Amino acid sequence: MKFSKILIPTLKEPPTEAHTASHRLMLRAGMIRPLGAGIYTWLPLGLRVLRKVEAIVREEMDAAGAQEVLMPAVQPAELWRESGRWDHYGKELLRLTDRHDREFCFGPTHEEVITDLARRELKSYRQLPINFYQIQTKFRDEIRPRFGIMRGREFLMKDAYSFDMDEASLEESYRAMYEAYNRIFRRCGLRFRPVEADTGTIGGSFSHEFHVLAASGEDGIASCSQCDYAANLEKASSAPLPPLDFSDLPMRRVETPGKKTIQAVSEFLGMRVEALVKSLVVETPNGPFLLLLRGDHELNPIKAAAALGVAQVVIPDPARGAELTGGIPIGFLGPVGTTLPVVADEALAGLNGFACGANAADAHLTGVRWERDLPKPRYADLRTVLAGDPCPRCNGGQLSLDRGIEVGHVFKLGDKYSKSMGIVVLDQEGRERTPIMGCYGIGVSRIVAAAIEQNHDANGIIWPVALAPFEVEILLANPNEPEAVRTAETLYRELRARGLAVLLDDRDDRLGIKFKDADLLGCPVRLVAGGRALKEGKVEIQTRRGGDAVQAPLAEAVAVTLARLEGCDGRDGQEMSA
RNA sequence: CGGGGUGUGGCUCAGUCUGGUAGAGCACAGCGUUCGGGUCGCUGGGGUCGUGAGUUCGAAUCUCGCCACCCCGACCA
Numbered sequence: 001m002k003f004s005k006i007l008i009p010t011l012k013e014p015p016t017e018a019h020t021a022s023h024r025l026m027l028r029a030g031m032i033r034p035l036g037a038g039i040y041t042w043l044p045l046g047l048r049v050l051r052k053v054e055a056i057v058r059e060e061m062d063a064a065g066a067q068e069v070l071m072p073a074v075q076p077a078e079l080w081r082e083s084g085r086w087d088h089y090g091k092e093l094l095r096l097t098d099r100h101d102r103e104f105c106f107g108p109t110h111e112e113v114i115t116d117l118a119r120r121e122l123k124s125y126r127q128l129p130i131n132f133y134q135i136q137t138k139f140r141d142e143i144r145p146r147f148g149i150m151r152g153r154e155f156l157m158k159d160a161y162s163f164d165m166d167e168a169s170l171e172e173s174y175r176a177m178y179e180a181y182n183r184i185f186r187r188c189g190l191r192f193r194p195v196e197a198d199t200g201t202i203g204g205s206f207s208h209e210f211h212v213l214a215a216s217g218e219d220g221i222a223s224c225s226q227c228d229y230a231a232n233l234e235k236a237s238s239a240p241l242p243p244l245d246f247s248d249l250p251m252r253r254v255e256t257p258g259k260k261t262i263q264a265v266s267e268f269l270g271m272r273v274e275a276l277v278k279s280l281v282v283e284t285p286n287g288p289f290l291l292l293l294r295g296d297h298e299l300n301p302i303k304a305a306a307a308l309g310v311a312q313v314v315i316p317d318p319a320r321g322a323e324l325t326g327g328i329p330i331g332f333l334g335p336v337g338t339t340l341p342v343v344a345d346e347a348l349a350g351l352n353g354f355a356c357g358a359n360a361a362d363a364h365l366t367g368v369r370w371e372r373d374l375p376k377p378r379y380a381d382l383r384t385v386l387a388g389d390p391c392p393r394c395n396g397g398q399l400s401l402d403r404g405i406e407v408g409h410v411f412k413l414g415d416k417y418s419k420s421m422g423i424v425v426l427d428q429e430g431r432e433r434t435p436i437m438g439c440y441g442i443g444v445s446r447i448v449a450a451a452i453e454q455n456h457d458a459n460g461i462i463w464p465v466a467l468a469p470f471e472v473e474i475l476l477a478n479p480n481e482p483e484a485v486r487t488a489e490t491l492y493r494e495l496r497a498r499g500l501a502v503l504l505d506d507r508d509d510r511l512g513i514k515f516k517d518a519d520l521l522g523c524p525v526r527l528v529a530g531g532r533a534l535k536e537g538k539v540e541i542q543t544r545r546g547g548d549a550v551q552a553p554l555a556e557a558v559a560v561t562l563a564r565l566e567g568c569d570g571r572d573g574q575e576m577s578a
Numbered sequence: 579c580g581g582g583g584u585g586u587g588g589c590u591c592a593g594u595c596u597g598g599u600a601g602a603g604c605a606c607a608g609c610g611u612u613c614g615g616g617u618c619g620c621u622g623g624g625g626u627c628g629u630g631a632g633u634u635c636g637a638a639u640c641u642c643g644c645c646a647c648c649c650c651g652a653c654c655a
Contacts, residue, residue: 012604012616013590017648037647091579092653108654140654143579157655209655218654301652312652406655443655477614512615519615531614540614 001470003505008045010517020216022452023148025461029520031448038145038153045521046448048469048501050156053447054135056187056466057158064180066131066160071113073137077103079112083420094141106139111417111439114161118435119423122163128425128435129169131177133160135444149449150405151218156445162438163418165427170436174206174412177440181210181408184442189464190451193404195221196231206412210442211404212450221404222385226397234302237381238389238399243350246275247367251336254355257362260331262295265364269355277348277356277368279333281324281340284310288324292335292344294351297383307343307380332357336365336374345382405450406443413437461522462545465568470503472561473523475514477530479506484530487554491529491539494558500565519544524568525561543568 007030014024017034026032031046042050058068074096080086086093086105094106107113114132122128135158145153162173178194185192190212197209209232211221220233231237259265266273276295281288282304289308293299304313316323321330325340334357335342348354355366370376391397417423418434427433448467455462465471472495476488485506492504503523505514511531518526528540539557542549543564552560 011589015589143653155655409655441655446655510613510617515615
């Protein structure tokens with residue numbers, strides 16, 4: 001492709017709304033343009049990358065035995081009423097009405113449609129196991145779309161749905177997808193990690209998320225230094241912490257005027273934060289609870305909700321909090337003598353001689369011991385793990401924390417949809433049975449943004465070879481010099497003959513502009529045809545990812561370029577998986 | 579939804595406080611110059627100042643309503 005014949009509207013300055021690297025760079029490199037909040041047009045350069053991701057996903061899904069289908073983007077409301085999600089999905093579901101006042105939605109996901117297909121077409125155990133996938137535009141009316149393509153409202157997603165007769169078979173289907181996902185992300189040249197995930201309110205037995213590791217990731221990931229354990233911070237747990245005993249003196253009341261925070265109390269009493277217990281009042285559908293955590297630990301609301309058996313826990317604002325505690329100000333709450341039901345984090349089981357609020361304004365208690373000063377509470381896992389916590393799986397491993405961008409999710413659904421929507425097949429004995437399902441998503445468009453988050457520098461994008469819109473960019477140093485033009489055209493032809501996608505910057509512009517744009521677009525290998533090198537009959541060849549520029553004789557240029565591309569691959573994809 | 583912010587040529591912004599002829603840089607078109615890291619100069623085209631109402635002799639500027647977008651908190655690929 002010649003630069004003069006393709007629309008690549010690069011920007012010297014990014015629009016103000018873009019703050020994250022991938023969003024800025026995609027706009028600056030002319031890959032995308034916004035049309036509204038969270039909706040984008042893919043321009044030729046961006047689309048080339050998107051198609052590359054799509055092709056990798058398609059190849060690996062096919063190889064894993066899944067069958068491609070394409071389901072409607074617009075779906076009738078009746079299906080969603082049948083599964084119960086028309087009322088429960090909430091405002092994220094974009095609802096439409098047709099000319100006959102019939103209700104539809106723009107599909108945010110396709111469990112209902114695939115289940116409907118399955119109940120019509122699947123009749124016998126002989127047809128199972130079976131796995132359907134599609135690569136489709138979805139729409140989720142996100143509360144707050146942000147980060148450009150990363151969290152758009154409209155996005156391209158690969159979703160797959162498996163149907164199996166029994167748990168053992170589902171396990172195999174799940175495993176096949178898990179492995180296909182590892183291959184997909186590895187082929188995309190991404191540094192990623194599969195992690196155990198919270199299954200959320202949908203339930204289901206088992207779930208893994210695939211995260212691209214990047215400092216700007218929205219999710220926290222804990223992983224073990226020694227074994228395979230890795231989990232979303234929402235779910236990650238720790239092995240029991242070593243017991244701590246700070247004092248065997250009698251419990252004592254201390255005046256602590258105005259010392260409301262753990263930090264302030266710790267300084268005032270001269271005690272480590274680990275020796276303090278913080279008491280949080282939370283509101284739930286089952287009423288208020290007092291939750292206890294070690295001073296340096298943070299509440300994990302998702303775990304808390306699970307432990308209390310409620311859909312959600314809400315941390316009230318101070319005014320409401322005081323109301324719930326009967327007037328005791330936040331900051332001085334404590335478990336001794338409280339009237340609220342108490343649940344303590346497991347880390348407190350081995351903690352004794354601690355300090356906590358006195359359940360009275362401007363006072364704390366020190367030297368508090370379980371059983372002596374207050375009854376043993378109910379214990380549950382309530383906290384978010386910290387770096388350095390002991391691994392829950394192995395002996396001696398420590399957890400470390402990373403940020404990740406969720407690009408894939410594999411999920412065992414069980415019979416949630418197959419039962420409610422009535423899929424029935426006959427088994428070997430001729431009995432009616434309900435198949436169980438798995439679902440498997442990949443954020444295809446999100447991968448493009450995630451790849452940039454992970455692969456860029458101050459000057460622009462640095463594409464992994466597998467995703468690059470062009471493997472090679474040739475800069476024509478001087479379009480008015482016949483010798484330079486001939487050289488560029490020759491290289492262009494020969495490299496394309498080797499099956500490479502090549503971008504030839506033939507614009508009538510200064511070389512400086514072409515260098516800047518080439519850095520921005522991030523093709524893995526860059527050649528300069530003409531200029532200094534050509535005076536010696538040579539071509540300049542450079543790798544975008546920090547390689548030194550070399551000069552090669554014209555006759556060797558293709559071979560050197562190919563070797564450089566090989567070198568790029570070596571530095572790219574890295575499986576961080578088990 | 580709650581809180582904060584911004585809307586002025588395609589982009590980045592000044593002008594708004596203190597009402598009085600709509601500006602700059604980049605981008606775009608033409609000419610010249612330069613030619614290995616966004617050269618320099620001249621000329622030119624392009625703006626209902628988000629939108630509706632109000633105040634005023636006069637509104638980008640003041641008042642009120644609305645809309646859009648961005649940023650910070652609870653969901654998800």
